[in-house]
Amino acid sequence: MQNNPQHFVPEGNFLKGKTILVTGAGDGLGKAAALAYARHGATIILLGRTTAKLEAVYDAIVAAGGAEPIIHPMDLASASEEDYRVLGQNVEEQCGHLDGLVHCAAVLGPRAPIQFFPHESWLKVMQVNVNAAFALSKALLPALQAAPSASVIFTSSSVGRKGRAYWGAYSVSKFATEGLMQVLADELRQTSRIRVNSIDPGGTRTNMRKEAYPAEDPLQLPTPEDRMPLYLYLMSEASADVTGEALKA
Numbered sequence: 001m002q003n004n005p006q007h008f009v010p011e012g013n014f015l016k017g018k019t020i021l022v023t024g025a026g027d028g029l030g031k032a033a034a035l036a037y038a039r040h041g042a043t044i045i046l047l048g049r050t051t052a053k054l055e056a057v058y059d060a061i062v063a064a065g066g067a068e069p070i071i072h073p074m075d076l077a078s079a080s081e082e083d084y085r086v087l088g089q090n091v092e093e094q095c096g097h098l099d100g101l102v103h104c105a106a107v108l109g110p111r112a113p114i115q116f117f118p119h120e121s122w123l124k125v126m127q128v129n130v131n132a133a134f135a136l137s138k139a140l141l142p143a144l145q146a147a148p149s150a151s152v153i154f155t156s157s158s159v160g161r162k163g164r165a166y167w168g169a170y171s172v173s174k175f176a177t178e179g180l181m182q183v184l185a186d187e188l189r190q191t192s193r194i195r196v197n198s199i200d201p202g203g204t205r206t207n208m209r210k211e212a213y214p215a216e217d218p219l220q221l222p223t224p225e226d227r228m229p230l231y232l233y234l235m236s237e238a239s240a241d242v243t244g245e246a247l248k249a
């Protein structure tokens with residue numbers, strides 16, 4: 001294995017026997033993460049909004065000879081506390097424990113000055129990008145604690161580390177994502193074998209990037225697959241002692 005996390009090259013089936021839940025698993029970086037983890041032997045719980053997209057990822061994993069995934073459609077904009085409780089209970093009952101939780105689902109929302117930022121859009125971005133990640137992490141902690149060691153990965157952004165005009169709710173939501181990562185990492189550092197970190201993937205060829213930069217040539221951008229070494233690194237034993245860190249692809 002190489003030591004540089006950005007160029008991490010894992011051993012073949014290093015995730016065999018592990019169960020990893022990925023949000024936003026139907027598209028973009030979440031889809032690439034689900035496929036990459038499955039390729040290395042993990043059983044994936046595919047969580048996302050659009051069932052047809054999750055089914056396509058399911059089919060791709062099975063066709064590639066991966067372990068049969070579990071599909072869990074969930075709209076993070078409207079899910080209730082009870083929905084999260086049931087998910088946590090199902091994961092414990094069906095899988096026994098959870099080795100990894102990867103937060104990729106997010107929405108961009110409008111780009112507008114704070115003075116004119118639509119109130120409802122602000123609340124929705126916060127709901128999907130922050131509140132849902134809190135609720136999901138909370139509900140899945142018992143299953144994560146039941147694993148011999150576990151990794152929680154939040155997906156952040158450069159605008160979650162330095163504010164940018166007009167990126168309003170999205171930028172603020174990514175600051176909150178970093179905050180949630182730090183608080184959870186600090187809580188779990190001494191008391192568990194769960195590590196918690198964030199990744200800023202950098203500009204990547206996905207639908208969200210296209211929405212943010214419509215005039216850009218997507219072919220000039222790295223693909224979601226190009227961003228996978230860090231996601232694999234944080235799921236590997238090479239990162240066993242890494243927690244509370246904000247990594248950048």
Ligand SMILES: NC(=O)c1ccc[n+]([C@@H]2O[C@H](COP(=O)([O-])OP(=O)(O)OC[C@H]3O[C@@H](n4cnc5c(N)ncnc54)[C@H](OP(=O)(O)O)[C@@H]3O)[C@@H](O)[C@H]2O)c1
Nearest residue numbers: 024027028029049050075076077105106203204206208209
């Ligand atoms: N691409 C970049 O350049 C870039 C840069 C920095 C950070 N990021 C971050 O990377 C992560 C992945 O984004 P991406 O670029 O891969 O974008 P993407 O292709 O648009 O993927 C976003 C995913 O989130 C899901 N999602 C959105 N709203 C949801 C909801 N209400 N409930 C459940 N799932 C929902 C989407 O599901 P549907 O497909 O069903 O809508 C989709 O699978 C995000 O956290 C983003 O902020 C991306």
